[in-house]
Amino acid sequence: MNKFISALLCLILLSCSQPSTTTTPDQNAGFDAYKQNFILRLWKLHPGWASSLGYHNFDSVLVVPGKDRLNIEKQFYLSERDSLSKFEMKDLSDFNQTDWHLLSDFLTGSIWGIDTLKSYEWDPSAYNVCGSFSEMLNNNYDSLDRRLKSISIRLHNVPAYYQAAKSLLLNPSQEHTQLAISQNEGGVSIFEKEIPDALAKTNFTEDEKKQILASCDLASKAVLDYAQWLKSLNHEHARSFRLGKTLYDQKFRYDLASGYKADEIYQKALARKKELHQKMFVITKQLWNKYSKAEMPSDSLAAIKLLIDQLSSNHVKPDSFQTAIEKQIPELVRFIREKNLIYLDSTKPLVVRKEPAYMAGFAGASISSPGPYDSNGNTYYNVGSLNGWTNERSESYLREYNHYILQILNIHEAIPGHYTQLIYSNQSALGAAEHVAGTAYPGIIKSVFGNGAMVEGWAVYTELMMLENGYGAPSGKNSADPEMWLMYYKWNLRSTCNTILDHDLHVNNLSKEAALAMLTKEAFQQQAEAEGKWRRATLSQVQLCSYFTGFSEILALREELKEKMGKDFDLKSFHEKFLSYGSAPVKYIRELMLKDLPKH
Numbered sequence: 261m262n263k264f265i266s267a268l269l270c271l272i273l274l275s276c277s278q279p280s281t282t283t284t285p286d287q288n289a290g291f292d293a294y295k296q297n298f299i300l301r302l303w304k305l306h307p308g309w310a311s312s313l314g315y316h317n318f319d320s321v322l323v324v325p326g327k328d329r330l331n332i333e334k335q336f337y338l339s340e341r342d343s344l345s346k347f348e349m350k351d352l353s354d355f356n357q358t359d360w361h362l363l364s365d366f367l368t369g370s371i372w373g374i375d376t377l378k379s380y381e382w383d384p385s386a387y388n389v390c391g392s393f394s395e396m397l398n399n400n401y402d403s404l405d406r407r408l409k410s411i412s413i414r415l416h417n418v419p420a421y422y423q424a425a426k427s428l429l430l431n432p433s434q435e436h437t438q439l440a441i442s443q444n445e446g447g448v449s450i451f452e453k454e455i456p457d458a459l460a461k462t463n464f465t466e467d468e469k470k471q472i473l474a475s476c477d478l479a480s481k482a483v484l485d486y487a488q489w490l491k492s493l494n495h496e497h498a499r500s501f502r503l504g505k506t507l508y509d510q511k512f513r514y515d516l517a518s519g520y521k522a523d524e525i526y527q528k529a530l531a532r533k534k535e536l537h538q539k540m541f542v543i544t545k546q547l548w549n550k551y552s553k554a555e556m557p558s559d560s561l562a563a564i565k566l567l568i569d570q571l572s573s574n575h576v577k578p579d580s581f582q583t584a585i586e587k588q589i590p591e592l593v594r595f596i597r598e599k600n601l602i603y604l605d606s607t608k609p610l611v612v613r614k615e616p617a618y619m620a621g622f623a624g625a626s627i628s629s630p631g632p633y634d635s636n637g638n639t640y641y642n643v644g645s646l647n648g649w650t651n652e653r654s655e656s657y658l659r660e661y662n663h664y665i666l667q668i669l670n671i672h673e674a675i676p677g678h679y680t681q682l683i684y685s686n687q688s689a690l691g692a693a694e695h696v697a698g699t700a701y702p703g704i705i706k707s708v709f710g711n712g713a714m715v716e717g718w719a720v721y722t723e724l725m726m727l728e729n730g731y732g733a734p735s736g737k738n739s740a741d742p743e744m745w746l747m748y749y750k751w752n753l754r755s756t757c758n759t760i761l762d763h764d765l766h767v768n769n770l771s772k773e774a775a776l777a778m779l780t781k782e783a784f785q786q787q788a789e790a791e792g793k794w795r796r797a798t799l800s801q802v803q804l805c806s807y808f809t810g811f812s813e814i815l816a817l818r819e820e821l822k823e824k825m826g827k828d829f830d831l832k833s834f835h836e837k838f839l840s841y842g843s844a845p846v847k848y849i850r851e852l853m854l855k856d857l858p859k860h
């Protein structure tokens with residue numbers, strides 16, 4: 261759990277001194293101070309970002325975008341990079357070395373974003389204030405009166421904000437334009453209804469209320485005018501949603517900080533897809549007669565698909581979905597202890613809960629972790645209920661999250677996946693630095709800039725690792741049934757094909773038809789899932805690769821260490837040491853782990 265000092269006022273009162281550049285006895289103390297002050301300067305520059313992470317001191321500020329503003333940001337990043345370069349890597353602890361890399365990568369990536377990617381010229385969905393106002397109104401971090409006070413000041417800049425957005429946009433892509441229209445139109449009710457409704461419950465004077473209502477009116481007009489303006493754009497010269505090879509390769513490097521290049525991961529994903537198909541066909545041939553009287557189709561992919569369809573009918577009833585998940589958690593813990601796979605802190609059991617009302621409708625399962633400023637927040641495993649769903653909808657959902665996949669989902673989201681990783685990450689932070697009253701949580705850098713490929717890669721890696729160690733094996737056997745393996749391979753195809761889709765769509769001009777054909781025929785996805793994936797890939801870049809990239813890197817690192825350490829390699833120690841560095845990019849963790857190898 262993030263033990264964060266809630267006295268935020270103390271943070272603001274801290275002086276913003278630059279780090280000492282002379283060699284001090286302990287560079288780590290200087291670096292810790294630098295990180296604290298850096299975060300404060302960053303929040304001052306990005307009040308909206310700060311607010312979304314629970315730091316509310318600048319809530320009344322709405323930054324108006326523009327060329328001048330971009331220049332201010334760039335100067336900030338350049339100057340921070342300069343400050344950072346004054347620290348000698350060799351003098352820093354392992355924990356601070358990875359923080360140093362995270363900061364350096366963030367600063368360099370941000371400068372690249374301003375100078376080269378320039379999404380502020382082509383992504384109109386980047387301009388939307390509705391969500392941030394809504395969060396301030398609905399999140400009870402302060403009294404309603406005080407939150408509305410900040411909101412009332414913040415409202416003044418909304419018209420200027422959208423005016424500036426229009427002048428920055430040069431050639432928006434059609435897809436991002438559509439998204440911006442629907443998100444802005446969908447969010448405008450915050451100014452038309454929600455803020456006015458909340459205002460009625462306050463002690464503001466009639467005059468104050470009138471002024472705020474007038475600002476709300478101007479804000480909603482600005483939002484709708486922006487949406488109207490986007491609709492009127494002539495898309496003749498619209499930029500393509502496809503990033504193209506040069507930008508894609510760079511974005512891959514900055515966002516994922518992987519030891520592999522984009523092309524290498526793409527080649528690995530193609531090879532993995534082929535390997536998975538072969539493994540699946542072997543199982544299909546083995547199981548065919550057990551499940552079907554018909555003759556097996558000669559096309560291997562068609563045969564695999566039929567068998568998967570058959571196995572998907574093995575699922576729980578809608579009303580026992582939640583209990584099925586709850587029952588599996590202690591099973592996972594028992595298995596991990598029995599096989600000695602990783603130490604699990606028994607003082608921090610996972611809190612399984614029914615998903616809160618505001619998440620309702622998504623079903624499934626997800627981890628909610630407290631942000632870096634949420635002092636004693638719990639980490640929850642939210643489990644959705646299928647109450648009120650139509651039979652057809654819940655049947656399709658339960659077939660997707662069938663008996664086999666549900667277990668893999670629990671491994672991924674909870675134990676030893678995301679939940680376990682999070683606990684290690686928080687502990688690494690607390691162990692790394694003396695936690696001084698009035699300073700930010702020591703893990704703040706990893707919490708804010710944590711590497712997505714490492715985090716997702718770990719969760720994907722644990723799925724395979726558990727099965728490799730016999731998870732799901734019937735009693736008396738040491739490997740899971742072939743049915744379980746077949747379904748695992750199907751699940752693994754998803755992150756593999758996400759990578760292929762993302763790369764082919766942005767780099768190789770993949771058509772929508774070809775993409776849907778790949779996802780439905782080769783990754784065995786339902787049409788609706790495949791359509792959703794296509795849309796997500798047109799709107800984002802590189803993120804869909806994070807799962808497979810991190811997975812590949814962690815697996816490669818494990819095999820490398822096995823080979824280098826021989827009989828000294830121990831799986832449990834590997835897992836614990838790997839996680840002890842926190843949510844850092846795998847390539848930096850690798851450097852540190854190799855450095856610590858016993859010399860022969």
Ligand code: ZN
Pocket residue numbers: 573575655659
């Ligand atoms: Zn069924």
Ligand code: ZN
Pocket residue numbers: 672678716719
């Ligand atoms: Zn995940």
